[in-house]
Amino acid sequence: MDYKKILEQYAASSSNIMEALHAVQDEYSYLPEEAIIEAAKVFGVPTAVVYSVATYYSMFSIKERGKNVIRICESAPCHIEGAAELVAALEAELGIEMGESTPDGRFALEYAQCVGQCQGTPVFTINRKPYLNVKPESVPGILDEYR
Numbered sequence: 301m302d303y304k305k306i307l308e309q310y311a312a313s314s315s316n317i318m319e320a321l322h323a324v325q326d327e328y329s330y331l332p333e334e335a336i337i338e339a340a341k342v343f344g345v346p347t348a349v350v351y352s353v354a355t356y357y358s359m360f361s362i363k364e365r366g367k368n369v370i371r372i373c374e375s376a377p378c379h380i381e382g383a384a385e386l387v388a389a390l391e392a393e394l395g396i397e398m399g400e401s402t403p404d405g406r407f408a409l410e411y412a413q414c415v416g417q418c419q420g421t422p423v424f425t426i427n428r429k430p431y432l433n434v435k436p437e438s439v440p441g442i443l444d445e446y447r
């Protein structure tokens with residue numbers, strides 16, 4: 301869906317800015333500059349306000365990236381339970397390194413801080429859906445859901 305149409309759905313209140321940006325990012329996988337400018341118009345706030353929200357929170361990206369965003373928690377509890385092995389498995393399976401996107405634009409790999417699922421370490425999310433207690437050998441099967 302076009303970002304203008306998405307933003308219109310949230311236009312009723314400026315308290316919806318975060319939700320609106322999430323919705324745009326769910327569609328585009330990042331926040332295009334023109335969508336940030338449009339959001340400022342729709343919500344009647346300075347562009348700098350929307351830009352600062354888009355750049356302050358690590359779950360938002362203003363950089364174009366792969367459609368399915370994989371975020372690996374690197375906070376201490378996940379680190380202790382094997383996040384590094386998950387990173388290695390993901391990098392090997394996708395043929396890219398952390399911070400990169402696959403050439404076909406299908407996947408992006410990023411680090412995240414605690415995503416609030418510490419009961420199931422190690423954890424990664426794909427498009428905000430959490431995967432808990434992930435073993436490196438489970439990575440190919442999980443990625444197949446998004447191929």
Ligand code: FES
Binds near residue numbers: 377417
């Ligand atoms: S430390 Fe990884 S989800 Fe909380």
